[in-house]
């Protein structure tokens with residue numbers, strides 16, 4: 001997908017567009033990256049969605065730490081918010097997701113039945129930051145079965161409703177929102193997971209950040225994948241990057257070694273990892289049952 005340059009004017013326009021489209025939908029599917037459930041959130045999302053029914057999808061859950069995903073799912077759940085974890089590239093996971101979607105919107109259908117409306121499609125739209133998997137999700141869920149379901153106010157010309165099945169219709173174009181890139185730590189997490197284009201950062205900076213993170217949370221996976229001994233796998237991180245570069249047979253090409261490490265982590269070849277640790281956000285999401 002093309003790089004998107006976010007300027008204040010663009011941000012305001014994107015927000016307005018999504019708010020306009022939201023008027024035409026019954027519920028919004030907010031995609032977040034399961035490895036960074038907080039950092040992949042749009043800073044104004046709660047305000048943009050308001051009290052509309054929301055389903056947060058922790059996408060790319062195949063790449064995230066399952067124990068952390070469980071905690072996030074529980075922590076993010078709210079009165080008008082359901083949370084599901086998903087690997088959008090897996091057809092079986094998509095099948096399960098459809099069933100879950102049906103179950104969590106059952107109350108909506110019952111409400112309509114009581115009002116005497118026999119059958120009504122639940123209209124959904126997808127929102128999320130760039131690269132979180134919106135197109136993949138839409139394509140998998142709809143199997144590209146594009147069908148006109150009728151026009152609604154707020155739906156921009158050229159957009160259409162895709163009927164997923166007898167219960168759901170989805171707006172074919174997702175709402176693209178920006179992440180919180182003003183925060184440096186968040187920026188590094190976005191870069192490491194591939195949400196920000198590679199040209200926006202120095203790979204050795206991100207590799208050093210990755211080494212520190214892996215050593216803190218997944219030290220044995222790091223040692224195993226990179227063939228490092230316990231003595232070698234320790235700070236200072238620039239020395240560790242030098243050792244890794246040599247071990248990879250890349251002499252003093254730290255940039256190449258950095259790119260390798262970033263790619264390995266992004267593609268889940270070191271371990272399924274979660275960069276936003278739920279315990280660091282307990283103050284925000286603390287619930288009695290946790």
Ligand code: GDP
Pocket residue numbers: 001059060061062063086087088089128129130131132133134135136137
């Ligand atoms: P968009 O910019 O939000 O529309 O994101 P895309 O749908 O283009 O996906 C961005 C990248 O993430 C692509 O390389 C997808 O193959 C990949 N991707 C999307 N969903 C998943 C997922 O659930 N798991 C994994 N491993 N990769 C995914």
